[in-house]
Amino acid sequence: MRLRRAETAGPVADPARGIELRGVGHVYGDRVVLSDVDLRLTERRIGIIGANGSGKSTFARLLNGLVVPTTGSVLVDGLDTRTHVREVRRRVGFVFQDPDAQIVHPTVAEDAAYGLENLGVPPSERAERVAEVLERYGLARHADHPAHLLSGGQKQLLAIAGVLVMRPARIVFDEPTTLLDLVNTRRVAEVIAELEQQVVVVTHDLDLLDDFDRVLVVDGGRVVADGPPESSVAAYRTLMVHR
Numbered sequence: 001m002r003l004r005r006a007e008t009a010g011p012v013a014d015p016a017r018g019i020e021l022r023g024v025g026h027v028y029g030d031r032v033v034l035s036d037v038d039l040r041l042t043e044r045r046i047g048i049i050g051a052n053g054s055g056k057s058t059f060a061r062l063l064n065g066l067v068v069p070t071t072g073s074v075l076v077d078g079l080d081t082r083t084h085v086r087e088v089r090r091r092v093g094f095v096f097q098d099p100d101a102q103i104v105h106p107t108v109a110e111d112a113a114y115g116l117e118n119l120g121v122p123p124s125e126r127a128e129r130v131a132e133v134l135e136r137y138g139l140a141r142h143a144d145h146p147a148h149l150l151s152g153g154q155k156q157l158l159a160i161a162g163v164l165v166m167r168p169a170r171i172v173f174d175e176p177t178t179l180l181d182l183v184n185t186r187r188v189a190e191v192i193a194e195l196e197q198q199v200v201v202v203t204h205d206l207d208l209l210d211d212f213d214r215v216l217v218v219d220g221g222r223v224v225a226d227g228p229p230e231s232s233v234a235a236y237r238t239l240m241v242h243r
């Protein structure tokens with residue numbers, strides 16, 4: 001299906017500015033979950049790894065304003081998540097670990113259309129974009145099926161489709177393969193590899209990061225290693241061995 005150019009345009013990422021964290025800290029109650037995070041994320045493929053409870057999901061949620069930092073600020077293309085959350089959410093899509101948290105509508109097609117309705121995209125364009133994205137992820141023949149009857153792998157693809165259909169400039173994935181078998185893990189890894197957008201992935205699946213540009217290791221709420229996958233994964237393994 002050919003798309004008219006005007007339809008394809010979403011917010012454009014500014015690679016030079018990227019996502020910037022300035023003096024970021026976060027607490028839940030009296031529990032300090034992140035502290036002193038100063039980073040600029042401009043690379044196309046960024047991984048975030050670390051032990052359970054180290055603060056990775058909180059970090060990921062800061063990037064599209066799902067969580068607002070207790071101290072400091074997060075800027076996406078220069079837009080502060082505290083004051084421009086709507087624009088930030090248009091720019092940064094978020095895929096949750098558990099697709100059931102994201103699938104809210106009865107049928108597959110209705111679910112994929114949900115975000116576009118919120119964006120005010122007209123029905124005809126909505127239908128066209130949904131058909132395109134379902135085709136791309138092998139879900140077209142399930143368009144009118146109940147979303148809750150899809151397999152776990154298909155649900156994760158639907159959750160990804162529901163984000164991609166909005167054409168965000170950047171996408172954050174929070175443990176996208178944790179609930180999947182090997183075949184679907186590979187499929188989701190391929191989907192991520194094919195994306196043109198900037199991608200930030202929180203994961204315990206270290207193989208997923210082989211071709212990434214940059215991997216951050218979070219420990220005790222701080223970024224303790226930051227570099228190419230080989231060095232960051234090695235630092236993470238060393239850290240865990242000494243735990």
Ligand SMILES: Nc1ncnc2c1ncn2[C@@H]1O[C@H](COP(=O)(O)OP(=O)(O)OP(=O)(O)O)[C@@H](O)[C@H]1O
Pocket residue numbers: 028029031033050051052053054055056057058059
């Ligand atoms: N909404 C919340 N309210 C209170 N505490 C929270 C909340 N969300 C997370 N926490 C706590 O903050 C800490 C960091 O959680 P976070 O989910 O960011 O870690 P994580 O590195 O993603 O962990 P995992 O790998 O297990 O998913 C944990 O101790 C968690 O219990």
